Amino acid sequence: MTRLKGRVTLATVAGSAGVSVATVSKVLNGRSDVSPATRARVQEVLERHGYVGRRPEPVQRDTVELFYQGVVNAYSVEVIQGVVEAGQAAGVDVVLSSHPRHPPTANAAASGRAAPWIRHLVGSGRRAVIGITSELSDADLAALSRARLPLVVIDPANTPEPGVTSVGSTNFAGGMAATQHLLSLGHRRIAYVGGKPTSGCNQARMSGYRSAMESVGAAVPPEYIWLSDFLYDDGLAGGTKLLDLRDRPTAIFAGSDEVALGILEAARARGLRVPEDLSLVGFDDTEVARLASPPLTTVRQPLREMGAVALRTALQLAAGEPVASHHVELATSLIIRGSAAPHGLSSIAAS
Structure with a gap:
């Protein structure tokens, strides 16, 4: 048999196979009420003539x-991966987007209208919304509530509102563990380089640092605190400032691994060795901590699990199911590598 010319339809396939159009349709739809011999004959014709039917309706x-x-960085990549993997396991699609930083106009807030991005979410049929280190206005929160779109925030940029469900880690305990480790190595001039002053997770990490310092009577001069953001350039700027002090710190607790990398570069530019001349502890335990030179001692956040918990919680809220807590904190742990050493190591090595 030769290949049929022109557009191949159900009718032409049926005529070539010597069966009815209904029988061809049954074969295409996997129906069981077709004899094996007939099914084989129809499938052979379909394959030989390259039949392409109408595109099926997408599965919702x-x-x-x-x-x-x-900026997407090492921290956010880990969290996003956790959300996506949990979505795959739950049979849910995850759409990644960026939310505009500018607040809604006063007229929109006064009229009670949802911001354009929220109207888009409603029109697109989203089940829930997850934000990473996001800062939402009261108008945004009200609009999401009116739209009945559940919201879960991971590491909120500000202290979360009582009614906002959030997922984070034990930042206070992590900050205390990082500082206590440096104290146990004999350091007392310990500085902190962290994120924005309004950031809830930054406040908790810095509070843990201060608590550990106070517990041993170690002073925290104002110039030993540098707050900007959790990125490399912020660590470079903070490290530059601290390491140019007359009484520079012998150890620094960095509020993120990327900040720690910036401090490493500031130390290198001044001929200071880590950990011989400066001990350093980060926060997050992202891939960059393991790739740093030396490998970075850091506080591990279970970032992927935080993303997974946020996804599962969002789906619970969307289904109208109760959640055990509106603020979940997952445990942190100190990971010791090679960037922190006993105080005085440099002078000992020199002798």
Whole structure:
């Protein structure tokens, strides 16, 4: 038999196979009420003539919006991976987007209208919304509530509102563990380089640092605190400032691994060795901590699990199910590598 010319339709396939159009349709749809011999004959004709039917209607899947403000970095990649993997396991699609930083106009807030991005979420049929280190206005929160779109925030940029569900880690305990480790190595001039003063996770990490310092009577001069953001350039700027002090710190607790990398570069530029001349502890335990030179001692956040918990919590809220807590904190742990050493190591080595 020769290949049929022109566009191949159900009718032409049926005529070539010597069966009815209904029988061809049954074969295409996997129906069981077709004899094996007839099914084989129809399939042979379909394959030989390259039949392409109409595109089937797409299967509708639940979709969750995941938005992130700022630069995508090592921290956010880990969290995003956790959300996506949990979405795959739950059979849910995750759409990644960036939320505009500018607040809604006064007229929009006064009229009670949802911001354009929230109207888009509603029109797109999103089940829930997850934000990473996001800062939402009261108008945004009110609009999401009116739209009945559940919101879960991971490491909120500000202290979360009582009614906002959030997922984070034990930042206070992590900050205390990092500082206590440096104290146990004999350091007393310990500085902190962290994120924005308004950031809830930064406040908790810095409070843990201060608590550990106070517990041993170690002073925290104002110039030993540098707050900007959790990125490399912020660590470079903070490290430069601290390491140019007359009484420079012998150890620094960095509020993120990327900040620690910036401090490493500031130390290198001044001919200071880590950990011989400066001990350093980071926070997050992202891939960059393991690739740093020396490998970075850091506080591990279970970032992927934080993303997974946020996804599962968002789906619970979307289904109208109760959640055990509106603020979940997962445990941190100190990971010791090679960037912190006993105080005085440099002078000991020199002798």
